[in-house]
Amino acid sequence: MINLVSQSLQWLGMITLQRLTLLGRAGLMLPKALLVWPSSQAFERLLQQLYIVGVQSMLIMLVSSLFIGAVLGLQGYTVLVDFGSEEAVGQLVALTLVRELSPVVAALLFVGRAGSALTAEIGLMKVTEQLASLEMFGVDPLHRIIAPRFLAGLIALPLLTTIFSIMGIYGGHIIAIEWLGVYSGSYWGNMQQSVSFDADIMQGVVKSLVFAVVVTWIALYQGYAAHPTAKGISVATTRTVVLASLVVLGLDFLMTALMFGR
Amino acid sequence: MNKPWLEISVGTFIVAGIAALLMLAVQVGGYHLNRSTDTYRLTALFDNTAGLAVRAQVTLSGVTIGKVVAIRIDKNQLMARVDMDIKAEIDYLSLDSTASILTSGLLGEKYIGITVGAEEASLKHGDQIADTQSALVLEDLIGRMLVNMTQ
Numbered sequence: 207m208i209n210l211v212s213q214s215l216q217w218l219g220m221i222t223l224q225r226l227t228l229l230g231r232a233g234l235m236l237p238k239a240l241l242v243w244p245s246s247q248a249f250e251r252l253l254q255q256l257y258i259v260g261v262q263s264m265l266i267m268l269v270s271s272l273f274i275g276a277v278l279g280l281q282g283y284t285v286l287v288d289f290g291s292e293e294a295v296g297q298l299v300a301l302t303l304v305r306e307l308s309p310v311v312a313a314l315l316f317v318g319r320a321g322s323a324l325t326a327e328i329g330l331m332k333v334t335e336q337l338a339s340l341e342m343f344g345v346d347p348l349h350r351i352i353a354p355r356f357l358a359g360l361i362a363l364p365l366l367t368t369i370f371s372i373m374g375i376y377g378g379h380i381i382a383i384e385w386l387g388v389y390s391g392s393y394w395g396n397m398q399q400s401v402s403f404d405a406d407i408m409q410g411v412v413k414s415l416v417f418a419v420v421v422t423w424i425a426l427y428q429g430y431a432a433h434p435t436a437k438g439i440s441v442a443t444t445r446t447v448v449l450a451s452l453v454v455l456g457l458d459f460l461m462t463a464l465m466f467g468r
Numbered sequence: 469m470n471k472p473w474l475e476i477s478v479g480t481f482i483v484a485g486i487a488a489l490l491m492l493a494v495q496v497g498g499y500h501l502n503r504s505t506d507t508y509r510l511t512a513l514f515d516n517t518a519g520l521a522v523r524a525q526v527t528l529s530g531v532t533i534g535k536v537v538a539i540r541i542d543k544n545q546l547m548a549r550v551d552m553d554i555k556a557e558i559d560y561l562s563l564d565s566t567a568s569i570l571t572s573g574l575l576g577e578k579y580i581g582i583t584v585g586a587e588e589a590s591l592k593h594g595d596q597i598a599d600t601q602s603a604l605v606l607e608d609l610i611g612r613m614l615v616n617m618t619q
Contacts, residue, residue, distance in 0.1 A: 257474050261481045291576075300496050365485025372488040375496060398498030402523075407492050 232427040239348040239356065251354040259320045259355070260362030264369070266319055267312060271370040274311065275377025278302055282378075283386050292382075293392035299378035300397045304410045305466070308371040310458050313417035316363050317450040321425035324355055325446040328429030329439035352426050359422030360415075367414035371407075409465045416461065417454050424450045506556035507534065508593040512567045512580075516602040517548040519578040520569055526552045526580045533558045536580065552580065562587040568601035578603060 282298040328351060331337050337347040375397075382388040401407065425446045432442035517539055526534040534554035542549040554561070564585030571578055582597075591597070 253475060253478050256478045256481070261477045264481065264484075304492065304496065362481075365482065365488070368485055368488040368492060372491050372496075394495065397496055399525075401497050403493050403497035407489075407497050411489070 228431070231431065232423065235348065235352065235427055235430060236356065236423060238346075239352040242346070242349050242353070244353075245349075248354065251350075252357055255354045255358035256362060259324075259358045260365065263316060263319045263362065263366060266315055267366050267370050268373055270311065270315060271308070271373040272377040272380075274307060275299060275303065275374030275379075276381045278307075278374070279378035279381035279386075283382055283388070292386075292388050293396055295378070295382045295388055296375075296393035296395075296397040297400045299382070300375055300401050301406065303371050303374040303378075304401060304406050306458070306462065308367050308374060309410050309413040309417060310454060312367040312370045312414065313363065313421055313454045314451055316359075316366065316417075317421050317425070317447055317454070320359065320362075321421050321446050321450055322443050324359075324422070324425040325429040325432070325443045326439055328352075328355075328426060329432035329434075329442050332430070332432060333434045333436070333439065335434075352430065355426055356422050359425075360418045363418035363421065364411055364414040367410065371410065409461075412465075413458065413461055416457060420453055420457065421450045424453065507553035508556055508559075509537075510552050510554055510561075510591055510595055510597060512550050512552070512597040512600050513542060513545060513547040514550060514567075514569065514600050514602050515547060516605060517550060517569060517578075518603045518605050519571075520550065520580070520603060521578070524577065524579050526554060526582060528558065528561070528582045528584070530581075533582070550580070559590060560584075561591045563589045563591060563595075564599065565591060565597055566599040566601065567597045569603040571604065 278299045279295055282295045283292055286292045286294055286298070328337075331351065337351065340347045340350060379390075379393065383390045383393055428442040428446045428449075432438045520536065520539060522536055522539060524536045525532045526536065534552050536550055537553050538549075538551040540549055541547070550567075561582060562585045564587045566583045566585065568581050568583070569578055570581045585599075
């Protein structure tokens with residue numbers, strides 16, 4: 207009996223220590239990568255990564271935002287028309303998107319589109335010993351590989367989120383006004399009255415900044431710490447998607463409670 | 469640089485992102501770049517402000533002329549004191565103006581409607597609107613109707 211208790215305590219302690227070590231390593235990775243004076247080619251590398259992480263994610267963001275806005279408009283209209291207040295559909299679409307859906311859905315899509323690719327890329331670099339050979343040349347792989355990707359994620363996701371919001375609102379506009387016949391003046395007017403720049407739009411931007419840091423960090427660390435085997439990469443990629451999605455949803459609730467709760 | 473298309477596409481992406489933020493601010497948030505921040509403060513005491521919220525509109529003949537900035541209890545008179553910021557260019561509200569708490573639509577938001585009186589002199593910063601009309605509370609209304617019916 208006592209043996210069992212001590213064994214389970216030992217197991218618990220081991221797990222905790224392991225997790226803390228992981229967290230510590232992941233925490234050390236970022237400052238090591240970023241707190242270096244940028245080299246002359248750093249900007250070019252950042253540009254390259256911005257293209258991969260940002261520009262290539264545009265299409266999925268545009269398409270999904272249009273559809274999400276359209277669905278919000280349609281569903282909002284069917285409920286609101288019962289109360290004779292279908293002009294409020296603009297307000298509903300805009301507030302839902304700007305406060306919650308844009309940051310969260312854009313971050314989730316970003317995890318799937320860019321985060322998993324980052325993990326797999328860095329993991330494969332590790333398997334093929336490219337990271338080790340960089341070190342042999344005297345180049346810090348953290349500085350060379352991790353830093354531009356992290357900065358690119360940090361810049362790209364907030365921009366993608368704002369594009370997501372505006373396209374979603376236009377998606378709702380297409381459905382509500384062109385199809386269902388809501389008066390366009392009240393669609394935009396109600397929206398402008400109820401959406402405040404500081405309280406709603408900026409807080410959405412703050413959320414997307416936090417998500418950008420967390421998502422890119424998780425993706426890069428999972429790749430960097432992956433077991434250098436084929437299976438190790440697949441585990442790391444899965445972990446990136448699962449962990450980053452869960453953290454985004456959890457942090458979103460926390461931030462919503464802090465920003466909008468009372 | 470050997471890859472102009474890459475730079476062009478990244479540049480377009482950044483411009484699109486910033487343009488989206490500007491559009492959100494102006495078209496969705498109703499943010500005016502040259503909005504006149506000059507306002508003056510008026511207060512009014514109400515018996516009941518039920519449902520009125522901070523940031524609610526203050527209107528004159530249906531046109532928005534300001535917003536509510538604070539609602540609290542006035543300790544001396546035990547009434548609700550509502551502070552409003554009115555745009556500086558609306559400097560012609562007469563001293564005997566009336567402020568009433570109104571509802572937009574049947575279930576809509578509460579706002580303050582100001583009706584101008586006949587007096588020549590106009591309200592200035594820090595003045596108090598003396599004549600007020602409280603929010604319509606449904607329970608009071610039903611109660612009054614029941615009393616009328618039983619008489």
